[in-house]
Amino acid sequence: MANVLVFIDNPGDALKKSTLELLTLGRSLGETAVAVNGDLHQDVSATLAEYGVTAVFRPSAQDLDDYLVSAKAAYLAAAAGAASAGTVLLDNSPEGKEIAARLGIRLNAGVITDVVAVDADGTAHKSVLAGSYTTSARATTAVSVLTVKANNVTPEPASVASAPETSTVEVPADGTATAARVTAREQKAASGRPDLSDARIVVAGGRGVDGDFGPVEQLADALGAAVGASRAATDAGWISHDAQVGQTGKTVSPQLYISAGISGAIQQKAGMQTAKVIVAVNKDAESPIFEIADFGIIGDLFDVLPQATEEIKKRKG
Amino acid sequence: MKIIVLVKHVPDAQFDRHLTGEGYTTDRNESILSELDEYALEAALQLAEARGGAKAGNQVIALSMGASGAVNAVKKSLQMGATEGVHLTDSALAGSDAAATSLALAAAIRHIGTGAPVDLVLTGMASTDGETSLVPAQLAERLGLPQVTFASSLTVDGGRLTARRDADTYSETVEATLPAVVSVTDQINEPRYPNFKGIIAAKRKSITTLSLADIGVDPAHVGHAGSWTTVTAAEERPPRTAGTIITDEGDAGIKLVDFLAAQKLL
Numbered sequence: 001m002a003n004v005l006v007f008i009d010n011p012g013d014a015l016k017k018s019t020l021e022l023l024t025l026g027r028s029l030g031e032t033a034v035a036v037n038g039d040l041h042q043d044v045s046a047t048l049a050e051y052g053v054t055a056v057f058r059p060s061a062q063d064l065d066d067y068l069v070s071a072k073a074a075y076l077a078a079a080a081g082a083a084s085a086g087t088v089l090l091d092n093s094p095e096g097k098e099i100a101a102r103l104g105i106r107l108n109a110g111v112i113t114d115v116v117a118v119d120a121d122g123t124a125h126k127s128v129l130a131g132s133y134t135t136s137a138r139a140t141t142a143v144s145v146l147t148v149k150a151n152n153v154t155p156e157p158a159s160v161a162s163a164p165e166t167s168t169v170e171v172p173a174d175g176t177a178t179a180a181r182v183t184a185r186e187q188k189a190a191s192g193r194p195d196l197s198d199a200r201i202v203v204a205g206g207r208g209v210d211g212d213f214g215p216v217e218q219l220a221d222a223l224g225a226a227v228g229a230s231r232a233a234t235d236a237g238w239i240s241h242d243a244q245v246g247q248t249g250k251t252v253s254p255q256l257y258i259s260a261g262i263s264g265a266i267q268q269k270a271g272m273q274t275a276k277v278i279v280a281v282n283k284d285a286e287s288p289i290f291e292i293a294d295f296g297i298i299g300d301l302f303d304v305l306p307q308a309t310e311e312i313k314k315r316k317g
Numbered sequence: 318m319k320i321i322v323l324v325k326h327v328p329d330a331q332f333d334r335h336l337t338g339e340g341y342t343t344d345r346n347e348s349i350l351s352e353l354d355e356y357a358l359e360a361a362l363q364l365a366e367a368r369g370g371a372k373a374g375n376q377v378i379a380l381s382m383g384a385s386g387a388v389n390a391v392k393k394s395l396q397m398g399a400t401e402g403v404h405l406t407d408s409a410l411a412g413s414d415a416a417a418t419s420l421a422l423a424a425a426i427r428h429i430g431t432g433a434p435v436d437l438v439l440t441g442m443a444s445t446d447g448e449t450s451l452v453p454a455q456l457a458e459r460l461g462l463p464q465v466t467f468a469s470s471l472t473v474d475g476g477r478l479t480a481r482r483d484a485d486t487y488s489e490t491v492e493a494t495l496p497a498v499v500s501v502t503d504q505i506n507e508p509r510y511p512n513f514k515g516i517i518a519a520k521r522k523s524i525t526t527l528s529l530a531d532i533g534v535d536p537a538h539v540g541h542a543g544s545w546t547t548v549t550a551a552e553e554r555p556p557r558t559a560g561t562i563i564t565d566e567g568d569a570g571i572k573l574v575d576f577l578a579a580q581k582l583l
């Protein structure tokens with residue numbers, strides 16, 4: 001089996017679920033090495049062993065985060081060489097995709113983004129044109145670079161734990177020579193809610209919330225969900241642009257998508273067509289969202305959402 | 318300043334979109350200038366205007382790669398205010414993936430930069446058809462230039478640019494030296510509409526057509542032949558069908574929770 005390299009950017013104290021998914025997927029394709037950027041916590045090392053990782057690479061430089069993307073791409077290219085990797089897996093975040101983009105050019109490797117599954121022969125599956133097609137694609141090059149969407153693999157530790165060796169990879173100087181530099185970075189206040197892009201459940205509000213996201217947020221919190229919004233709601237300034245779901249915002253494919261006060265114009269539908277279950281609450285019975293909802297409620301979200309929130313709390317005791 | 322804006326002719330998302338033929342390429346009937354590219358064009362026009370516009374020698378060059386229809390994206394850009402247009406077209410380009418597209422565009426940008434070098438290449442955050450966001454970064458790698466992606470604001474002062482980027486958990490300020498490749502989000506500005514004057518003026522502006530021979534690219538390195546990825550199968554997803562629709566009679570919130578419980582989603 002081929003060698004697989006998984007990129008883990010700043011793992012922190014514990015690996016994210018999406019990273020465990022990459023490690024699980026990697027193991028199904030071959031011997032899995034990881035390239036880490038940033039600190040490597042003891043607990044993280046232990047998890048890598050549980051997931052059967054055979055080798056851990058770390059960069060010779062600590063300042064990769066100070067540059068936009070190209071320094072990480074240069075490091076990862078060197079790590080892919082050290083691992084003799086036939087496949088490189090990254091997460092499907094905007095940054096993951098861009099590192100993949102530059103890495104692809106450095107390795108003369110085909111890049112496939114938005115991947116939801118990979119066969120043993122390297123064929124990757126994804127959906128395109130806003131969920132209207134599912135396609136199979138493969139790299140025709142010796143190495144393939146894949147960015148994988150979260151929530152498509154069940155994380156599973158290896159049957160036998162490994163004892164990976166850690167080694168240092170020299171970061172090529174050309175990765176920083178012409179790179180843009182980050183001169184300031186402010187952390188945003190954490191909402192405590194899951195990330196929109198890989199949440200299992202999303203509750204989204206639109207024009208119908210009329211400036212008040214309270215009922216949407218309360219239902220989201222009762223369900224442990226992320227909060228999303230239509231472009232109309234973000235353009236109105238009712239909620240941060242980060243929450244925007246749709247063609248010019250984020251594409252989400254959660255298990256459950258609850259749409260409240262969103263008519264379902266095509267650009268909005270495009271962002272959530274691949275959700276497993278769609279629930280819609282809207283006063284207007286003619287809203288296009290009802291054409292694709294598994295469960296639709298013609299009603300006022302200010303009545304329906306709070307009632308559902310109370311009922312969930314009651315049942316969860 | 319000499320600014321190149323990449324503009325793509327993409328299928329209008331208001332209509333059903335289809336993959337056709339061998340290689341499953343996108344059917345480009347009913348195509349328009351990609352909505353997300355209008356923000357890049359507006360950003361370029363504002364930078365040029367702030368420096369005295371075309372009269373002061375500022376150039377905003379709209380560059381589109383694609384079959385004959387792609388020239389419409391260039392024409393719309395000229396109507397909005399671009400000073401000139403370039404259409405890179407060659408039958409060998411059909412089916413190019415991001416890697417092959419970035420190879421051809423990099424060569425076209427070098428070609429346009431002969432004589433007076435290009436200061437800035439501006440693009441949208443993604444195309445609204447392929448949606449991979451790969452091309453700006455790949456272009457920067459091929460040209461050996463800094464990339465600044467997903468800029469939500471952009472200022473240029475002398476040979477330096479400063480941009481703001483907003484990610485989910487942080488915002489950052491980045492700086493790069495020119496020349497650079499910059500992609501912008503839909504938060505950066507409000508694109509103008511072409512007015513009557515602009516539409517008339519566009520008719521007098523020139524559009525240069527370039528072939529692969531003009532930019533010195535071997536046809537074997539682009540198109541299906543030169544792509545590093547291939548689509549092996551494509552299946553149209555059956556349209557979602559409507560499920561149960563109820564009208565709220567005072568207990569719809571409870572019924573919603575019943576539904577979630579039945580689906581094991583609580």
